[in-house]
Amino acid sequence: MKLLALCVVLAMAQAARKPVTTKAPPTLESVVDQMNELKKTVEEMTGTIGTLSRQLMLQQLNMEERIRSEGDSGIKQIRVNSGGTKAYHAPSYVGSRFLSVHDHDNNYRTIGMGEFIAVLNGVEFRTRHNDYGLKMPHRTRTTFHAVEDVPYPEVPPAVLKKATVQEQITEMREWFKAWANQDYSKRDYRPYFKPTLCYLEGAWTTNSKSLDEPFSSDRHHIDASSWFDLQEKIRFTSYSGRKSSLENYAYLPTTVMNLLNGTIPQVAQWNYRIACHPLKRDLPLNRLRVVDDLAARMSYKRRIGVHSLSRAARFQINPRDSNTWSERTSSYGLLDQLMEEVPGKDNYAGNLTDDAFESTAYEYYAKDSKPINVAYYHRYFRTTDRDAMGTSSQHRGYADANIFMAMTTQPKIAPMTVKSCKKGVCKTYTQRWTYAVPLEVIYMTPLYRWNPYDIEFKGITGTRRARVVTYGGRNGGLEKDRAFNGTASRIYYQTPAEFFSGTTTEKDSADTSKGIVGVLDKNGVVRRVASSGTKIVLPEIEGIGRLRTRYPVMPIHAEGQATWKELAALKDLVMEQPRYLSMYNELPVGVSATMLANLNKTVASDMLLETSTPSGNEHTHTIRLSAEDIEELKQGKYMYVLTSESMGHSHSLRVKAYKRRNKWAYYFDECDGNGSKRCWDGHRNMLYVIEDQE
Ligand SMILES: *[C@@H]1O[C@H](CO)[C@@H](O)[C@H](O)[C@H]1NC(C)=O
Ligand SMILES: *[C@@H]1O[C@H](CO)[C@@H](O)[C@H](O)[C@H]1NC(C)=O
Ligand SMILES: *[C@@H]1O[C@H](CO)[C@@H](O)[C@H](O)[C@H]1NC(C)=O
Ligand SMILES: *[C@@H]1O[C@H](CO)[C@@H](O)[C@H](O)[C@H]1NC(C)=O
Numbered sequence: 033m034k035l036l037a038l039c040v041v042l043a044m045a046q047a048a049r050k051p052v053t054t055k056a057p058p059t060l061e062s063v064v065d066q067m068n069e070l071k072k073t074v075e076e077m078t079g080t081i082g083t084l085s086r087q088l089m090l091q092q093l094n095m096e097e098r099i100r101s102e103g104d105s106g107i108k109q110i111r112v113n114s115g116g117t118k119a120y121h122a123p124s125y126v127g128s129r130f131l132s133v134h135d136h137d138n139n140y141r142t143i144g145m146g147e148f149i150a151v152l153n154g155v156e157f158r159t160r161h162n163d164y165g166l167k168m169p170h171r172t173r174t175t176f177h178a179v180e181d182v183p184y185p186e187v188p189p190a191v192l193k194k195a196t197v198q199e200q201i202t203e204m205r206e207w208f209k210a211w212a213n214q215d216y217s218k219r220d221y222r223p224y225f226k227p228t229l230c231y232l233e234g235a236w237t238t239n240s241k242s243l244d245e246p247f248s249s250d251r252h253h254i255d256a257s258s259w260f261d262l263q264e265k266i267r268f269t270s271y272s273g274r275k276s277s278l279e280n281y282a283y284l285p286t287t288v289m290n291l292l293n294g295t296i297p298q299v300a301q302w303n304y305r306i307a308c309h310p311l312k313r314d315l316p317l318n319r320l321r322v323v324d325d326l327a328a329r330m331s332y333k334r335r336i337g338v339h340s341l342s343r344a345a346r347f348q349i350n351p352r353d354s355n356t357w358s359e360r361t362s363s364y365g366l367l368d369q370l371m372e373e374v375p376g377k378d379n380y381a382g383n384l385t386d387d388a389f390e391s392t393a394y395e396y397y398a399k400d401s402k403p404i405n406v407a408y409y410h411r412y413f414r415t416t417d418r419d420a421m422g423t424s425s426q427h428r429g430y431a432d433a434n435i436f437m438a439m440t441t442q443p444k445i446a447p448m449t450v451k452s453c454k455k456g457v458c459k460t461y462t463q464r465w466t467y468a469v470p471l472e473v474i475y476m477t478p479l480y481r482w483n484p485y486d487i488e489f490k491g492i493t494g495t496r497r498a499r500v501v502t503y504g505g506r507n508g509g510l511e512k513d514r515a516f517n518g519t520a521s522r523i524y525y526q527t528p529a530e531f532f533s534g535t536t537t538e539k540d541s542a543d544t545s546k547g548i549v550g551v552l553d554k555n556g557v558v559r560r561v562a563s564s565g566t567k568i569v570l571p572e573i574e575g576i577g578r579l580r581t582r583y584p585v586m587p588i589h590a591e592g593q594a595t596w597k598e599l600a601a602l603k604d605l606v607m608e609q610p611r612y613l614s615m616y617n618e619l620p621v622g623v624s625a626t627m628l629a630n631l632n633k634t635v636a637s638d639m640l641l642e643t644s645t646p647s648g649n650e651h652t653h654t655i656r657l658s659a660e661d662i663e664e665l666k667q668g669k670y671m672y673v674l675t676s677e678s679m680g681h682s683h684s685l686r687v688k689a690y691k692r693r694n695k696w697a698y699y700f701d702e703c704d705g706n707g708s709k710r711c712w713d714g715h716r717n718m719l720y721v722i723e724d725q726e
């Protein structure tokens with residue numbers, strides 16, 4: 033709008049500068065001429081602005097497309113604060129810590145996490161110091177960004193029943209032992225150790241002058257009065273190399289989202305938040321596995337076991353919900369099932385279908401194909417094309433392996449509209465989308481609530497009621513006049529110190545907890561207690577060891593690059609040489625053919641099978657099974673596998689194996705869900721092995 037007004041003024045100024053030939057008063061005719069000329073100039077300029085604005089918009093698209101093709105959604109970089117003679121001494125997405133994780137375990141509900149640069153669907157941005165709270169989207173309200181506290185698990189009644197604190201400690205250790213060993217036969221720990229999936233969510237929001245704090249943290253907030261103010265501060269810090277000492281500036285880009293009437297740019301503001309979702313199911317610990325980041329390990333010379341308990345460790349989720357790990361599997365996996373529990377910006381009440389281009393998105397692995405509720409985060413779906421029979425599988429994005437998307441109706445999310453015509457009938461579709469990637473899995477334990485000394489919680493630090501906690505120089509000392517008088521949101525110590533046998537785990541400068549402190553109980557007795565908030569790794573528990581409760585699983589931006597993929601293959605060849613020896617083109621020095629023959633059996637290849645139709649409409653689909661898949665099938669298990677696409681469709685098969693005359697045979701007993709034994713186009717149930725290197 034302002035731009036247009038400015039141009040009109042400029043046009044007038046230009047017109048006014050034209051030499052005036054006579055001094056005689058202007059005739060009506062000449063005024064009309066001038067007006068017409070002015071009108072023409074304004075029209076021309078409007079056209080030019082329209083073209084330029086459009087080019088600006090396309091420039092942003094061009095940049096996003098470039099980023100999208102160069103990497104996946106995920107973390108790219110953390111702040112560099114150390115270095116050395118090797119490139120890997122300076123942090124990338126990981127340094128001494130992955131995702132800048134640290135502990136604020138003296139806080140009631142704070143998860144320590146510093147700044148990082150991330151990419152979501154081609155949009156690169158930099159966060160503030162995150163330190164997010166354990167909050168989840170609201171279960172019933174649909175207001176934009178309405179959240180509620182993630183409920184803390186209860187303390188096992190078997191612990192509460194014990195008469196003395198010492199007995200409670202002993203019993204509580206048994207529960208931790210059961211969880212650590214994942215043995216729920218004697219003590220079913222599952223209702224009391226609950227996994228929560230926290231995620232990073234981003235979206236283009238409709239522009240408003242006032243800055244929306246994306247999510248609350250009791251320690252950090254964006255230190256700017258408006259979006260404009262934030263942009264100026266970020267520009268200055270990038271120009272001068274400074275930072276806000278509290279790390280409270282975020283770089284959040286803007287974009288021209290639409291051109292109203294072809295000229296007026298409608299600007300959208302990128303914003304992000306971190307929220308959590310308490311998983312509806314248990315996630316056994318063996319579904320998580322540490323990823324070998326060599327740069328991080330080499331930098332600190334850590335063996336993999338030590339690394340996995342360090343703050344630099346990141347984890348991946350078993351693609352299949354199974355005790356054994358599957359390596360090469362179909363892309364839809366356990367992570368998809370977990371993320372599909374997470375709602376988009378319509379919160380849990382959201383229920384939307386995506387019917388863009390007259391083709392409804394269906395659930396990916398559905399028993400009875402229902403339209404997928406796109407108000408929840410998902411990657412994979414199936415579509416039916418009116419022209420082709422059957423359905424075909426798709427995933428959101430072109431090359432981005434990690435992006436989850438959800439649709440929303442929130443007016444604060446910038447919409448986009450498209451017009452599509454089929455057989456002369458035109459329809460317009462307006463949709464609003466948000467993006468997410470998983471951030472970390474936090475196992476919540478009964479320690480948040482367990483309070484055997486019955487210490488009074490006096491609310492939010494800073495309120496009147498909580499002031500007595502530190503009143504008169506009380507600092508947590510073990511003397512009566514130094515001990516905290518009760519606990520508060522930022523002084524949350526109530527776990528008996530003897531529960532742990534060690535005091536601290538790995539420490540770094542961002543941590544805020546004090547180890548063991550003195551706190552007065554309701555009767556004024558000093559109790560020795562440890563902090564009860566979220567810790568990455570718990571201090572040593574006698575007879576059990578150190579237990580990890582935070583498992584960062586955020587994907588890496590660079591994993592989407594061709595170089596990374598080649599490097600990852602090479603890394604496996606080098607790091608697991610005996611296992612992959614048969615993949616070498618020439619034997620490494622010192623390895624003889626006899627050694628190779630002995631090692632050989634460990635490499636198993638994929639198996640390729642196909643299913644064909646009897647006659648007419650003839651076509652085949654292939655499925656690929658990894659060595660691990662085949663192992664599982666041979667144990668009598670079944671699995672859902674999606675076939676390749678052929679004749680414009682694919683099938684979802686329930687595959688099984690059985691032994692026939694000493695040979696394994698593979699077949700399916702369900703096609704495209706719906707309880708049907710046969711596919712709609714009559715494929716044979718037996719699968720033919722067309723490639724098997726064993
Ligand atoms: C776009 O043009 C239409 C018709 O000329 C007008 O009614 C509308 O107000 C314009 N929109 C904007 C945002 O200027
Ligand atoms: C979502 O809406 C559809 C109809 O639009 C309905 O059939 C379905 O039951 C709804 N799902 C939920 C979870 O409410
Ligand atoms: C499911 O099966 C029924 C009966 O067998 C059939 O009428 C229906 O079209 C099937 N639905 C899908 C989505 O294949
Ligand atoms: C501790 O705080 C309570 C109020 O919460 C107060 O009544 C009590 O006197 C305080 N105790 C000491 C020793 O200051």
Ligand SMILES: *[C@@H]1O[C@H](CO)[C@@H](O)[C@H](O)[C@H]1NC(C)=O
Pocket residue numbers: 614629630632633
């Ligand atoms: C080792 O692998 C090679 C290539 O896969 C194969 O030709 C050879 O027979 C294998 N040897 C043994 C002992 O399995």
